[in-house]
Amino acid sequence: MGKQSEFVIETRQLTKKYGDFVAVDKLNLRVRRGEVFGVLGPNGAGKTTTILMLLGLTDPTEGDVRVLGLDPTRRPLSVKSRVGYLPDQVGFYDELTARENLIYTAKLNGLPRQEAYRRIDEALEQVGLAHVADQRVGTFSRGMRQRLGVAEILIKQPQLVIMDEPTQGLDPEASREFLDFIRQLKQQKITILLSSHLLYQVQAVCDRVGLFYRGRMALEGTVQDLAKKVLGSGYRVFVEARGDRDAIQKALMALEGASEVRSVGNNRYEIAATQDLRPEAAKAVIQAGGKLFSLAVEEPNLEEIYARYFKEVEHGEAA
Amino acid sequence: MAKPREQAIRIREGSPWTGLWAVVGKEMADHLTSARMHILELIILLTAAGTVFAASENLRTTVGQDRFLFLRLFTTGRDPLPALVGFLGFLIPLIAIALAFDSVNGEFNRRTMSRLLAQPIYRDALLFGKFLAGLFTLSLVLSVIWLLIIGMGILRLGLPPSTEEVLRSLVYLVVAIFYGGVWLALAMVFSIVFRQPATAALASIAVWLFFIAFWGFIASSLALVISPVRYGFLEEFARLAQTELYLARIAPNTLYGEATIGILQPETRSLGVVLPTQLQGAILGSPLPLSQSLALIWPQLTGLIAATLLLFALGYVLFQRQEVRA
């Protein structure tokens, strides 16, 4: 215990039962230092429950948790002083100002006054709330509250940040800013675990994702990994070329990594592939005596992976 | 595979009171600035000023004849007004309930609970901090009233209180604070049990009304069942009265009333069932020394303190088991 391991979060056979209901089922989750890990899954999959166990806010029924090498059930204070948490529904004291709210947090963290004030000013500046620092939080919009939640995390100077659906209810511009903020944290070598239903955003910031389903980790890995596992081939290459259709199609089919080539009318072809095959496809078209007009690629898409996976699961269950 | 959980001997890291004073400070600041408390403080101050003024009006005629004139300021009523201690018997529970009925569920409803508990503190510190803040606020309000009474007494009666009077009224202050503590802890328990603050407030007030309005009647009926009078012997009646007294003492207001008479009316030699509003007709005789009065009310005072602690412990257990998310 306590030794620095490669993993910032490590759970072994982690289980949480509410009565007979198993909310989290023998979960093995590992998040590396400096990584942004996205937790996905349908409502009730056990994402929030897992997060609460990581923070020691609810006790596991069985299994082991290590966060930053510490056991949150036995050393909750050490864990909680090193981990920043943004709950799915973040609330503040409406009758206090933004600054007063943060001062309370700083006091609970036992920060010395001078240091606290300095960090609070910095944090408010960083999240763009400096101009309303002395305004009552009751007057804040949802987005402003969310940013105040981030400021609260910043004053703790955490090594790990856990966010539960952080962009829920934010407008597109605010979500984009939020993603930028996550990237900034990543640059500061802070490990991040976030849960979300917005797959596009998860794909945009996460190094790896875990797909939760009924309390288990159904899939885990980079988006490319998942694409390979679920879709078989994650990339789609679109080719527009004139020439002998059969010859071109045959040449494209022969490419390594191409799993399927379809002619989609009017000199257009669609290749399903395990990687970006544009250069190889260009070469193949020319060698087959065709004239290349355009090339395009579509990267593996988390939405698609997600939709396909759950379709298969449903299918599997129906059978 | 999973190790057996190391929870059997659960040694928690650090002090359970980490962050306690941060919580107390925040909560007290809330209490002292909230409109709700301002209204209640105003009511209680006006009541105190009014009743003490009325009492002093009565007492001015007896200056020089009574050793405990100052204490009479607390216990003298003037029709139709009850004495100050009687009024406080009603008002203290109200203030205490107002201080605590939304203390825990309020955090859930404002969605601040999970954010709060994600800070490096234990739940112990949060709950106890809230309780202490309530108790301190109550003590502050009651101390102000105490000072007001002493000040008004000096002005209106034209003489300073004796040391014994000051000491006795200070003991009364302690009794009043823990009488409030019982209701504070009770309202806090309800604020843990009920998610709606309004429900918690109503439940607390229901208990309060039950003890004030119905418990006396229920106690006497129950006493008849427990210690029935079959043959009309004197001992039977004595036992009946005794049973009724014990039952009545379950009510915090009975304990408060008895302790109040015992300490503020030095002539009191034994305590029977007396409602706070009937304080004036207590047993007269030569006054007891302070130490003996203290010994007389000791069970009542410790009873109030014990009830406070028990209720707080109950709230503590319930709160520890509560899910952060609800």
Ligand SMILES: Nc1ncnc2c1ncn2[C@@H]1O[C@H](COP(=O)(O)OP(=O)(O)OP(=O)(O)O)[C@@H](O)[C@H]1O
């Ligand atoms: N206190 C509780 N008592 C009983 N069941 C609970 C309790 N808390 C959560 N659950 C159940 O545990 C399951 C997992 O809930 P959890 O909140 O972890 O899901 P989630 O993945 O975060 O879902 P969402 O995407 O909707 O936030 C749900 O089916 C929920 O009903």
Ligand SMILES: [Mg+2]
């Ligand atoms: Mg959730």
